[in-house]
Amino acid sequence: MSWPRSLERPADREQLRQRALAFAGIWFLVAGLLWALGFGIVLLASLLLLLLGGLAVGTVWLVRRYQMSRAVGAVRAVGPPIERASRRLKSSIDELDAGRRIGRLAGGVAHQARTASQQARSASQQARTALEARQQQRKPAQPDPRRQARRLNERGAQLRREGDYEGAAEQHRQALRILHELDDRREEALTLNNLALALVHTGGVTIAVEHFEQALALLRQIGDEAHEGQVIANLGVVRRKQGRDEDAATLFSAALDKLPPESSAYRRVEEELRRAS
Numbered sequence: 001m002s003w004p005r006s007l008e009r010p011a012d013r014e015q016l017r018q019r020a021l022a023f024a025g026i027w028f029l030v031a032g033l034l035w036a037l038g039f040g041i042v043l044l045a046s047l048l049l050l051l052l053g054g055l056a057v058g059t060v061w062l063v064r065r066y067q068m069s070r071a072v073g074a075v076r077a078v079g080p081p082i083e084r085a086s087r088r089l090k091s092s093i094d095e096l097d098a099g100r101r102i103g104r105l106a107g108g109v110a111h112q113a114r115t116a117s118q119q120a121r122s123a124s125q126q127a128r129t130a131l132e133a134r135q136q137q138r139k140p141a142q143p144d145p146r147r148q149a150r151r152l153n154e155r156g157a158q159l160r161r162e163g164d165y166e167g168a169a170e171q172h173r174q175a176l177r178i179l180h181e182l183d184d185r186r187e188e189a190l191t192l193n194n195l196a197l198a199l200v201h202t203g204g205v206t207i208a209v210e211h212f213e214q215a216l217a218l219l220r221q222i223g224d225e226a227h228e229g230q231v232i233a234n235l236g237v238v239r240r241k242q243g244r245d246e247d248a249a250t251l252f253s254a255a256l257d258k259l260p261p262e263s264s265a266y267r268r269v270e271e272e273l274r275r276a277s
Contacts, residue, residue: 145182149175153191160198169198186227189218193231200238208238229258233269240276248276 156171172195179188196211212235219228236251252273259266 145178146184146187149178149182149187149191152178153194156194156198160194160201165198165201169195169202172198185218185222186224189215189224189231190227192218193234197234200241205238205242209235212238225258226260226263229255229269230265232258233265233272236269236276237272240272245276249273252276 152175156168159168192215196208199208233255236248240248
C-alpha cells in the first residue's frame with residue numbers, strides 16, 4: 001500500500017504563485033504613484049502592512065505545512081497496522097472458508113458412514129433371514145397328526161381285508177393314540193370300532209365288545225346316530241357269531257332305528273336281522 005508524500009496539489013501552488021505576483025505588481029504600481037505624489041509616509045505604512053501581511057501568510061503556511069506533515073506521518077504510521085489487520089482478516093476468512101469446506105466434507109463422510117452402516121445391517125438381516133429359511137428347509141416337515149391317523153386306519157383296514165388281523169390291530173392302536181391326544185371324539189370312536197373288528201378275529205372278543213361300547217358312548221355324546229347305528233350293527237354281528245341270536249336281533253333292530261333307510265348300511269343290517277331271526 002503506497003501513500004502520497006504531500007497533501008498539496010500542484011494546481012493550488014500555481015494559483016497561489018500567480019496571485020502573489022499579481023498582488024506584488026499592483027503594490028509596486030500603487031507605491032510608485034504614492035511616491036510620485038509625495039506620499040512617502042503612506043508608502044512606508046503600506047510597506048509595513050505588506051511585511052506584516054507576508055509574515056502572517058508565511059506563518060499560516062508554515063502551520064499548514066506542519067499539520068500536513070503530521071497528517072502524512074500519521075497515515076504512514078497507521079498504514080502497516082492496517083495492512084497487517086487486512087492480511088489477518090483475509091487469513092481468518094480463508095480459514096473460515098477452509099473450515100466450512102472441511103465441515104461439509106466431514107458431513108458427507110458421516111452421511112456415507114451412516115449409509116454404509118444401514119446397508120451393512122440390512123445385508124446382515126437378509127443373510128440371517130436366508131440362513132433361517134435354509135435351516136427351516138433342512139428340517140423335516142412335521143406330519144399332520146390327523147392325516148397320519150387317517151393313513152394308519154386305512155392301512156389297518158387293508159390288513160384286515162388281507163387277513164392280517166394282528167397287524168391291523170397294531171395300526172388301529174397307533175391311530176387311536178394320536179386321535180385321543182387330539183381329542184377328536186368322532187374319529188376316536190370310529191377307530192375303536194375298527195380296532196374291535198380286528199380283535200374279534202384274534203380271539204379278543206371280550207376286549208372287542210368293550211371297544212364297541214366305548215365307541216357307542218362317544219358317538220352318543222356328539223349325537224352321531226348314523227355311525228352309532230353302524231357300530232350297533234357290528235356288535236350285533238359279534239353276538240350272532242357267539243350264538244346269542246336274540247341279543248343280535250335286538251341290536252340289529254336298534255341299528256335300523258339309527259340308520260337312514262336309503263343307505264346301503266341299512267340294507268345290510270336288514271339282511272343280518274333276517275339271519276338272526
